[in-house]
Amino acid sequence: MKGRLFILTIMAAITVATAGTDKAMANSTDLDARTIMQRAFDRDDGRTQVSAQKLSTCRYAMKGKNLVCAEKPRVKKFESIKKDYGPNEKDTRSVSILVEPPAERGIGFLQYDYEDENKDADQWMYLSAFGKVKRIVSGNENEPKEGSFFGSEFGYEDMERPHLDDYTYQLLKEEEVYQGRPCWVVESLPTPKQARKSNYSRSISWIDKERLLTLKSIVYNRQGKRAKRITMRKVKQIDGVWVAMQVNVNNLISKRMSTIKFSHIAINVDVDDSFLTLRTLTDGAFRERHMKTYRNTLQ
Amino acid sequence: MSSTVLCAEEWIDIVDEDEVEFIDDAEPEFDVDGDPSLDSGSNERWSKLDNLLSSTHFTLRHELAYGIEQPKDTVVNRSSLRLQWEQAISEHYFARFDGKTSYDIAFNDGRFPDSAVDEYRQQDDIRELFFQYSAGSVSVKLGKQIVIWGKADGAVVSDIMSPRDLTELVFTSIEDARRGQIMLVFDYYYRGKQAFEGITAQRQWTLVINPDVKVNEFPSAGHPYAYDFGELAISEDLIQQKRPGFSWRDAEVGLRWSQTWKKFDISFMVAEVNDDNPVFELVPGRFLATYPRYQMIGGGFNWSQGNFVWKGELGVKTNRRFNLEGSIDRRSTETIDLAFGLDYDANGRYTMSLELTNQHINENQENLLNVRRDETILYGVWSKNWFNETLTTTYTFMLQLQDFESFHRWEFEFDLTDHWRAELQLDYFSAKEDDTLLGQLADKHRIAVEVNFDF
Numbered sequence: 109m110k111g112r113l114f115i116l117t118i119m120a121a122i123t124v125a126t127a128g129t130d131k132a133m134a135n136s137t138d139l140d141a142r143t144i145m146q147r148a149f150d151r152d153d154g155r156t157q158v159s160a161q162k163l164s165t166c167r168y169a170m171k172g173k174n175l176v177c178a179e180k181p182r183v184k185k186f187e188s189i190k191k192d193y194g195p196n197e198k199d200t201r202s203v204s205i206l207v208e209p210p211a212e213r214g215i216g217f218l219q220y221d222y223e224d225e226n227k228d229a230d231q232w233m234y235l236s237a238f239g240k241v242k243r244i245v246s247g248n249e250n251e252p253k254e255g256s257f258f259g260s261e262f263g264y265e266d267m268e269r270p271h272l273d274d275y276t277y278q279l280l281k282e283e284e285v286y287q288g289r290p291c292w293v294v295e296s297l298p299t300p301k302q303a304r305k306s307n308y309s310r311s312i313s314w315i316d317k318e319r320l321l322t323l324k325s326i327v328y329n330r331q332g333k334r335a336k337r338i339t340m341r342k343v344k345q346i347d348g349v350w351v352a353m354q355v356n357v358n359n360l361i362s363k364r365m366s367t368i369k370f371s372h373i374a375i376n377v378d379v380d381d382s383f384l385t386l387r388t389l390t391d392g393a394f395r396e397r398h399m400k401t402y403r404n405t406l407q
Numbered sequence: 408m409s410s411t412v413l414c415a416e417e418w419i420d421i422v423d424e425d426e427v428e429f430i431d432d433a434e435p436e437f438d439v440d441g442d443p444s445l446d447s448g449s450n451e452r453w454s455k456l457d458n459l460l461s462s463t464h465f466t467l468r469h470e471l472a473y474g475i476e477q478p479k480d481t482v483v484n485r486s487s488l489r490l491q492w493e494q495a496i497s498e499h500y501f502a503r504f505d506g507k508t509s510y511d512i513a514f515n516d517g518r519f520p521d522s523a524v525d526e527y528r529q530q531d532d533i534r535e536l537f538f539q540y541s542a543g544s545v546s547v548k549l550g551k552q553i554v555i556w557g558k559a560d561g562a563v564v565s566d567i568m569s570p571r572d573l574t575e576l577v578f579t580s581i582e583d584a585r586r587g588q589i590m591l592v593f594d595y596y597y598r599g600k601q602a603f604e605g606i607t608a609q610r611q612w613t614l615v616i617n618p619d620v621k622v623n624e625f626p627s628a629g630h631p632y633a634y635d636f637g638e639l640a641i642s643e644d645l646i647q648q649k650r651p652g653f654s655w656r657d658a659e660v661g662l663r664w665s666q667t668w669k670k671f672d673i674s675f676m677v678a679e680v681n682d683d684n685p686v687f688e689l690v691p692g693r694f695l696a697t698y699p700r701y702q703m704i705g706g707g708f709n710w711s712q713g714n715f716v717w718k719g720e721l722g723v724k725t726n727r728r729f730n731l732e733g734s735i736d737r738r739s740t741e742t743i744d745l746a747f748g749l750d751y752d753a754n755g756r757y758t759m760s761l762e763l764t765n766q767h768i769n770e771n772q773e774n775l776l777n778v779r780r781d782e783t784i785l786y787g788v789w790s791k792n793w794f795n796e797t798l799t800t801t802y803t804f805m806l807q808l809q810d811f812e813s814f815h816r817w818e819f820e821f822d823l824t825d826h827w828r829a830e831l832q833l834d835y836f837s838a839k840e841d842d843t844l845l846g847q848l849a850d851k852h853r854i855a856v857e858v859n860f861d862f
Contacts, residue, residue: 255755
């Protein structure tokens with residue numbers, strides 16, 4: 109098992125927004141960039157999320173106007189359950205269990221993320237070959253993180269929930285239609301402190317004005333070169349929450365791409381606190397009993 | 408901010424709205440060719456058949472190993488099929504099976520005695536077959552299973568409940584390294600009452616009762632890695648095994664309490680078990696290999712801090728017995744086993760583990776047979792992923808500090824596809840003495856390749 113542990117919060121961090129804010133935002137054309145981002149950051153992404161996800165990665169080529177894999181894609185499937193905690197519901201606890209590939213089936217991760225940027229995430233991994241839970245670390249926060257999520261084009265930094273104050277913002281323009289949605293186009297530049305530990309020197313985000321969903325981001329590497337295009341597709345409203353069912357990252361430098369797809373998802377279902385503990389990693393009966401309940405909620 | 412980072416004003420000068428439009432217009436649709444799930448949204452994962460299959464994991468493997476010095480020949484040429492299956496049977500019941508069958512054609516070439524061929528050419532092993540009942544805070548597992556304790560990776564400190572398969576010594580793969588025993592394991596999970604910063608401690612009691620006492624498995628006479636009995640100067644024919652066997656009355660017992668809270672994991676254990684390694688007793692005409700009972704009290708911790716996980720473990724073992732040189736007398740004494748180390752993650756560039764372990768035998772006798780009064784080992788692992796984690800390179804070393812003897816391993820693991828894996832492994836020993844921990848392996852350098860198909 110080579111993938112380091114980062115639970116897929118990108119789907120929650122980037123792609124989920126509440127319908128409840130639709131009306132409030134619809135006519136807000138005079139917002140400044142920071143306020144837009146504040147609202148996007150503060151959106152209610154649902155208190156819990158249960159999902160089955162698939163991550164595909166390949167080297168790509170252009171076929172007509174489409175990007176297609178030029179090799180057999182590497183595929184990982186996993187089931188993930190997460191729940192928000194803390195006064196602002198910005199702390200997150202999550203469990204992910206790998207379903208595929210076969211050699212990694214049953215590997216489990218437990219991760220606690222904290223809103224407080226001074227608190228490192230707590231992470232544990234269960235490998236059946238070792239037969240025990242191992243505490244792991246994700247590296248320090250003072251330098252750019254290398255490597256990627258399970259060998260995909262999602263870097264660890266792409267998976268982390270950003271902090272609003274780590275960036276300055278500028279509204280570049282308002283776009284009438286992107287993916288059929290009115291959008292703000294906002295540029296984010298890291299503060300000097302954030303720039304030291306980021307792989308990116310800036311990003312441009314297309315934010316759905318009504319749904320506050322980031323539909324596309326283009327990130328630039330430390331040399332100022334366009335590095336990745338992250339695109340959200342197939343947006344659906346689930347239990348009042350807007351969810352992008354697919355996220356694609358196109359590495360414009362390596363010409364590789366990864367796609368995460370929710371094959372099934374449920375929002376705001378009851379998730380037992382005891383499930384988001386180490387017991388889930390080692391107690392198969394306990395895990396399956398709860399998973400059966402959660403699977404029944406999936407759409 | 409780094410010098411390469413442009414401020415907003417500079418960027419606007421360089422990239423105008425047209426470029427933004429260009430970026431947008433140039434965005435192609437994405438598709439992952441040949442990946443139907445991107446389009447179908449099918450429910451394959453959730454069908455009953457898929458649930459059953461998703462609980463099953465087969466591994467077809469072929470291993471080929473060549474001894475570079477002694478023996479200077481093929482030592483392993485083995486195909487195996489392993490099945491792992493686990494399934495919830497009902498709301499509260501769960502079952503797991505882990506079994507393997509193998510055939511080693513290296514034993515077909517006439518180099519080995521019949522007894523070794525019979526024992527090692529074709530092997531079947533059920534590593535785990537247990538049933539579990541789990542309700543509320545309690546879990547009970549009954550059946551053949553493996554219990555792994557402790558925090559240390561490079562030494563046996565408190566991890567004494569499941570013996571090792573040392574037939575191929577250090578060459579045994581991790582998933583084959585433990586022997587299953589028929590055990591009864593109770594777990595009780597509970598939470599701390601007081602929350603601090605919104606987090607309560609996760610706590611667990613574990614009681615292990617093991618009537619099926621097994622011990623470490625060593626290679627028999629005729630096996631390429633059969634033991635050299637050194638100063639004992641005896642043949643294996645003269646050794647009579649007195650293994651513990653199955654008995655509820657003489658069952659091994661272990662109790663562990665563990666807690667995880669914030670950056671700390673701690674655990675404490677007490678146990679009464681049989682020694683997994685033999686202690687010899689002289690009886691008329693024979694040496695009796697016995698596995699005496701001893702008691703252990705121990706504990707361990709993990710503490711994560713930035714890039715590091717610090718870890719430590721202590722095991723105090725009483726009534727352990729050791730042979731003395733020359734006389735085969737047995738000496739009952741206390742040992743203090745200690746490990747301290749760290750895991751380090753260089754922000755995704757590589758990972759590293761270092762561990763220093765020491766076994767201290769609380770005995771003044773200098774003539775202990777094949778063991779030192781203090782045995783100190785530095786153990787390290789460095790690992791790095793390449794090419795989108797399709798290649799992993801790992802270097803492992805073990806350095807015995809008293810005799811300055813060492814073991815080195817280089818591994819290259821290729822993920823060829825989602826189903827095929829290949830591995831190249833080189834092992835090298837540097838040892839001077841015959842009767843030391845690594846001395847028995849001094850000439851056992853080898854190169855091995857392994858191909859796996861998982862489905």
